[in-house]
Structure formats: C-alpha cells, structure tokens
Amino acid sequence: MPSPDVKGAQRGYIIPIGGAEEKIDKPMILQRFVDLAGGKDAVICVIPTASQLDDTGERYEKIFAELGAGKIFSLPITERADAQKQEYVDQLEKSTAIFITGGNQLRLSTILGGTPIVTAIRQLNAKGVHYAGTSAGAAIVSQHMITGGNTGIVPTANGVSLAPGMGLINTVVIDQHFNQRNRLSRLLSAVSYNPFLIGMGLDEDTAAFIDGDNILTVVGSGAITIIDPSDIDHSSMADAGGDEALTLLNLKMHILAPGSRYDFSSKQAYIK
Amino acid sequence: MPSPDVKGAQRGYIIPIGGAEEKIDKPMILQRFVDLAGGKDAVICVIPTASQLDDTGERYEKIFAELGAGKIFSLPITERADAQKQEYVDQLEKSTAIFITGGNQLRLSTILGGTPIVTAIRQLNAKGVHYAGTSAGAAIVSQHMITGGNTGIVPTANGVSLAPGMGLINTVVIDQHFNQRNRLSRLLSAVSYNPFLIGMGLDEDTAAFIDGDNILTVVGSGAITIIDPSDIDHSSMADAGGDEALTLLNLKMHILAPGSRYDFSSKQAYIK
Numbered sequence: 001m002p003s004p005d006v007k008g009a010q011r012g013y014i015i016p017i018g019g020a021e022e023k024i025d026k027p028m029i030l031q032r033f034v035d036l037a038g039g040k041d042a043v044i045c046v047i048p049t050a051s052q053l054d055d056t057g058e059r060y061e062k063i064f065a066e067l068g069a070g071k072i073f074s075l076p077i078t079e080r081a082d083a084q085k086q087e088y089v090d091q092l093e094k095s096t097a098i099f100i101t102g103g104n105q106l107r108l109s110t111i112l113g114g115t116p117i118v119t120a121i122r123q124l125n126a127k128g129v130h131y132a133g134t135s136a137g138a139a140i141v142s143q144h145m146i147t148g149g150n151t152g153i154v155p156t157a158n159g160v161s162l163a164p165g166m167g168l169i170n171t172v173v174i175d176q177h178f179n180q181r182n183r184l185s186r187l188l189s190a191v192s193y194n195p196f197l198i199g200m201g202l203d204e205d206t207a208a209f210i211d212g213d214n215i216l217t218v219v220g221s222g223a224i225t226i227i228d229p230s231d232i233d234h235s236s237m238a239d240a241g242g243d244e245a246l247t248l249l250n251l252k253m254h255i256l257a258p259g260s261r262y263d264f265s266s267k268q269a270y271i272k
Numbered sequence: 273m274p275s276p277d278v279k280g281a282q283r284g285y286i287i288p289i290g291g292a293e294e295k296i297d298k299p300m301i302l303q304r305f306v307d308l309a310g311g312k313d314a315v316i317c318v319i320p321t322a323s324q325l326d327d328t329g330e331r332y333e334k335i336f337a338e339l340g341a342g343k344i345f346s347l348p349i350t351e352r353a354d355a356q357k358q359e360y361v362d363q364l365e366k367s368t369a370i371f372i373t374g375g376n377q378l379r380l381s382t383i384l385g386g387t388p389i390v391t392a393i394r395q396l397n398a399k400g401v402h403y404a405g406t407s408a409g410a411a412i413v414s415q416h417m418i419t420g421g422n423t424g425i426v427p428t429a430n431g432v433s434l435a436p437g438m439g440l441i442n443t444v445v446i447d448q449h450f451n452q453r454n455r456l457s458r459l460l461s462a463v464s465y466n467p468f469l470i471g472m473g474l475d476e477d478t479a480a481f482i483d484g485d486n487i488l489t490v491v492g493s494g495a496i497t498i499i500d501p502s503d504i505d506h507s508s509m510a511d512a513g514g515d516e517a518l519t520l521l522n523l524k525m526h527i528l529a530p531g532s533r534y535d536f537s538s539k540q541a542y543i544k
Contacts, residue, residue: 153425154451154475154495154527179426179517182454188527203426203517223426223517234543236529245475245495247529249541255426255460257508257519269521271506 011212012097012130014168016138018176018202018222019102023063029207029220033132034067036209037097045095046074049083049111050103050136060101075117083115092120097130100137106147108140109163118166125168135176138202143170149186158242159189169210172198172264178225179203191229192237192248198264199227206258214264218256228252228267283484284369284402286440288410290448290474290494291374295335301479301492305404306339308481309369317367318346321355321383322375322408332373347389355387364392367401374407378419381412381435390438397440407448410474415442421458430514431461441482444470444536450497451475463501464509464520470536471499478530486536490528500524500539 013036021029037044044064048057057074064072075088082088092098098121100108112118125131131141139145145165150156162173173190175183178201191199202208203222210216218224229251236247256262259272285308293301309316316336320329329346336344347360354360364370370393372380384390397403403413411417417437422428434445445462447455450473463471474480475494482488490496501507501523508519528534531544 152451152454153456153473153497179424179457182424184425184456185451201425221517223519225425233541236543240529245493245529246527247495247532247543248525248527249532249543251525251527253520253523253525255518255520255523257512257517260519260521269505271508271519271521 009127012125012128014125014141014210015130015132015207016141016174016176016202017132017134017207018138018178018204019135020177020204021134021207021220022205027063027067029205030063031067032209032219033097033099033130034064034069036130037069039068040070042069042071042097043095044069044072045092045098046072046101047077047098048074048101049077050105050108051101052103056101056103060099077111077117080111080115083112083117089116089120092117093124095124095129097132098124100133100140102135102137105136105139105145106163108136109145109165112166113164121166122168131168138174138176140165141168142172142174143167144173144190144197146173146175146186146190149189151182152185155185155188155192155246155248156243157189157237157240157246160186162190171196172200175199175201177204179222184225187227188248191227192235192246195229195232195235197229198267201225216262216264218258218260220258224256226254226256226262226269230267281399284397284400286397286413286482287402287404287479288413288446288448288474289404289406289479290410290450290476291407292449292476293406293479293492294477299335299339301477302335303339304481304491305369305371305402306336306341308402309341311340312342314341314343314369315367316341316344317364317370318344318373319349319370320346320373321349322377322380323373324375328373328375332371349383349389352383352387355384355389361388361392364389365396367396369402369404370396372405372409372412374409377408377411377417378435380408381417381437384438385436393438394440403440410446410448412437413440414444414446415439416445416462416469418445418447418458418462421461423454424457427457427460427464427518427520428515429461429509429512429518432458434462443468444472447471447473449476451494456497459499460520463499464507464518467501467504467507469501470539473497488534488536490530490532492530496528498526498528498534498541502539
C-alpha cells in the first residue's frame with residue numbers, strides 16, 4: 001500500500017529514472033529535480049546504499065551543487081544497523097527531496113526494507129517531499145520490484161523475479177535500462193502475473209515525473225513504454241510451462257516520448 | 273494488392289516461418305506443411321534463391337522427402353534471367369506447394385521481383401497452392417517487407433527500412449527471428465508509418481499457418497507477436513527527428529503461443 005494521504009498535504013513527486021541519466025551536458029532530469037526540490041532553498045538527501053562504490057554519494061552531492069541546490073548531504077547507509085539510526089532519520093526529515101542512486105536493487109530491499117528509514121521516506125513523500133531514484137533507486141519505488149529476468153520480447157511464466165519494494169506507488173511495476181537491455185519480456189511476465197499492475201519501462205536518461213495526482217510526464221532523451229494489461233482477455237500464465245511462450249491477448253501499449261503524459265488513475269495517455 | 277480470388281477456388285495456405293525451424297527432431301512446422309501439400313501426393317517446389325549456399329535446395333528436398341512428400345524439386349534461380357524461364361514457370365505450375373528458403377530477402381526481391389515466377393506464385397496461391405517461406409522467405413510474403421532496422425523496443429522514424437515484397441498478403445508486415453533478435457522496435461516503426469498495417473513478429477521455429485479466410489494458427493515452439501495499431505490515438509512519426517523516440521498512443525498487442533489463432537479480417541485474437 002502506498003503511504004496514506006496526509007491531511008491537507010500534497011504528495012511529493014515520485015521520479016523513477018531509467019539509469020544513466022545525463023549528469024554534465026544539459027542534465028535535464030537532474031536539473032528539474034533540483035528545481036522541484038527548491039533550488040537554492042533545496043535540502044537534498046542522497047542515499048547511495050545500492051552502490052558499492054565509495055564515492056557515489058559524494059559524486060551526486062557535487063552534481064546537485066553545480067545544478068544550484070542549496071544544501072546536499074548523503075546518508076552513508078551500508079548495513080541494516082545504519083538504517084536504524086535515529087540520527088539519520090532526523091537528518092532525512094530535514095530534506096525537501098530524497099535521491100536514491102543506482103547499484104543493486106537487492107541491496108536496497110535487503111538493507112533498507114522494514115527500517116525506520118523506509119518508513120520516513122514514505123511519510124515524507126506523502127507530506128510533500130520529492131523522491132527521485134535512478135536505476136535500482138527507480139526499481140525500489142514500486143510495491144512489486146523486478147530483480148531479474150529474461151531479455152527479449154516474449155514473456156514466460158519463469159521470465160521474471162519479483163521482490164517487495166518500498167511501495168511509494170503500488171499499482172505500477174517499473175523496469176529500467178528498458179530499451180537498452182531489451183526488457184519487454186520480463187515486464188510482460190511481471191504484469192501478466194496479476195493484471196492489476198501497470199508495467200512501466202524506463203529507457204536510460206529518461207524519467208517519469210509522477211505528480212501528486214498520479215500523472216506522469218516524460219523527461220529526458222528516451223521513451224517510457226507503458227503496458228496496460230487491464231483489458232486482457234486471456235493469459236496462459238497459470239497453465240504454461242515455465243519456459244514456454246505465454247499467450248496474452250489484448251494488451252494495451254503506449255510508447256511515450258519526452259513531453260508525453262500518462263494518468264495512472266484513468267489509464268489514459270496524452271501527448272504534450 | 274493480393275492476388276484476386278479465383279472464382280470457385282479457395283486460396284492456399286500462406287505460411288511464413290520465423291527462421292531456424294526444427295528440421296530433424298519432431299519438425300512440427302515442416303511436417304504440417306508437407307501434410308497440407310498432400311503427403312505422398314505432394315509436389316513441392318523449393319526456391320532457394322535467397323540463400324547463397326549451393327546445397328540449400330537439396331537440403332530441403334531431403335527433409336521434405338523424409339517427411340513423406342511424394343515429389344520435390346528445386347528451381348535453381350540465382351539471377352533475374354533464370355526467373356524469366358518458361359520452363360521453370362511450367363515446372364512451378366505442377367506443384368501443390370511452394371517453399372522459399374531463408375537467406376537474404378533483398379536477393380528475393382531483386383531477383384524475383386516483377387518476373388513471371390512471382391506472377392505464377394501469386395496466381396497459384398490464389399488457386400489453392402500452399403506457400404511457405406522461412407526467414408527471408410517469410411519476409412517476402414507481404415506487400416511491405418522489412419529489410420533492416422534498429423533492434424530494441426522503442427521505435428524511431430528512421431528505425432526501419434522497407435521494400436516492396438511479393439504481396440501474397442498486403443495488410444501485414446512480417447518480421448522474423450523476432451524474440452531472438454529483439455526486433456520490436458523496427459516492427460513498431462513499420463506499423464506506425466501507416467496504421468493500416470498489422471505487425472506480425474515471428475519467433476524462430478514458429479510459423480503462422482494463414483488459411484484462405486485469413487485466420488492464422490500458431491505452430492512451433494515460440495510465439496507470434498501481433499501489433500495492431502488500428503486504434504492509435506496519436507503518432508509523432510510525422511514530426512519526430514529520425515533517431516528520436518516516437519510517441520505512439522494506444523497500440524494493441526497480442527502474444528500468441530502455439531495453438532492460438534488470429535483473424536486478420538476481424539482483428540481478433542483467440543486461444544485454441
């Protein structure tokens with residue numbers, strides 16, 4: 001379940017990014033994030049837990065500073081014990097926006113899952129603090145998170161692995177590096193387990209800026225692919241062998257270039 | 273335009289195969305083709321023009337013989353002059369089924385295009401002679417043939433090259449080795465040029481057995497992906513830069529595992 005609405009508050013933006021976002025030359029996505037966070041009044045918290053590189057947090061601190069963010073700090077959470085520290089929760093609560101870096105999404109779910117840090121992120125987002133995450137930081141956004149699976153086009157029953165994510169949104173399953181790594185197969189497998197899920201495939205350097213009304217706007221240089229299985233007539237998922245091609249009849253698909261929008265509530269796509 | 277109906281005749285099957293069909297161990301597709309052709313009463317004409325290997329025709333002759341075909345012969349057409357020979361047309365006209373092998377589809381269109389051989393194939397199919405083609409021999413079936421393009425998922429305006437094919441069917445654009453070579457991007461580009469086209473992506477070892485009523489049944493070990501763009505709300509094809517991601521709203525997609533059917537006339541998909 002997503003965090004309940006906080007009375008009188010507008011939920012902050014939720015911004016999954018498909019990985020490999022431009023950082024130097026016209027970094028559209030990161031600039032828009034910094035601007036939303038408040039620009040010179042922004043307080044951005046970077047959580048580099050997914051990465052195993054020591055300087056990931058520091059790197060984003062520099063980038064956000066160059067883009068005009070007033071204050072940026074990282075929380076060096078590398079183990080579950082770190083994610084229990086009240087001191088970190090207190091710091092997090094001063095932020096206007098939170099950024100989770102790329103790396104391994106299973107590090108995010110295994111280290112952050114069920115900790116006060118995740119509870120704080122959910123509550124803060126519900127109260128208006130913006131959340132952005134790239135690659136692993138995008139995958140972890142949804143309640144049902146893809147951790148691995150087949151490449152290609154055609155889905156199979158065994159074609160994807162799911163794990164619980166952070167659940168900022170719950171009716172969407174997110175994949176990243178989508179066009180670059182040919183991940184339609186695993187996204188189709190994921191949505192066909194249970195067609196209440198909408199599949200969202202994010203290309204690299206492409207972000208979904210999802211506002212408090214659950215309307216996303218595409219920003220970046222690639223596309224977002226939406227798979228809407230809600231009108232599926234038939235799925236062979238329950239009967240098919242694990243590696244057999246599935247039959248899925250009547251999927252709806254939208255390819256959204258930058259500027260296009262999608263309303264997760266009405267399931268309608270719009271041009272600019 | 274497809275060949276006009278011949279009065280009182282039922283059109284023969286049109287059987288595009290996605291390449292790499294099983295030839296030895298339970299060759300479902302080729303066996304069904306031989307059976308349709310008449311089994312021991314079959315007269316199968318193999319056209320190996322797409323291939324540049326000398327023994328491609330002979331190889332299929334042996335396979336079809338092992339599968340019980342009564343008579344098989346190859347037409348060694350390697351240049352345009354060969355495709356003008358009345359002797360070859362006369363031989364072709366004795367066949368109950370025609371098989372075009374894989375190779376390079378541009379060899380098929382440049383060598384066979386506009387020759388009496390193609391005219392004969394179209395007329396024979398309209399009169400009830402079955403046509404099967406694998407890989408290049410599948411691509412050439414349609415009026416609008418894909419000759420190259422981008423791999424991946426997301427379409428672009430420059431993402432596919434088309435050339436005129438043989439036109440046994442005209443409202444379908446066919447791609448082959450579909451899942452194996454990640455060809456959704458180029459198929460989406462092709463159908464978004466003009467949404468009267470239905471896109472059909474054939475996996476390897478997978479065939480569309482299309483009957484005289486334009487209903488296909490999937491045979492083989494993979495899937496057929498159908499892209500139906502007829503309800504598209506918006507395409508940015510006319511305005512997008514050549515390599516920019518396109519916006520395409522409201523595509524319909526079906527993934528058809530073996531046994532599933534699709535009616536090209538009503539644009540409806542069915543399970544077995």
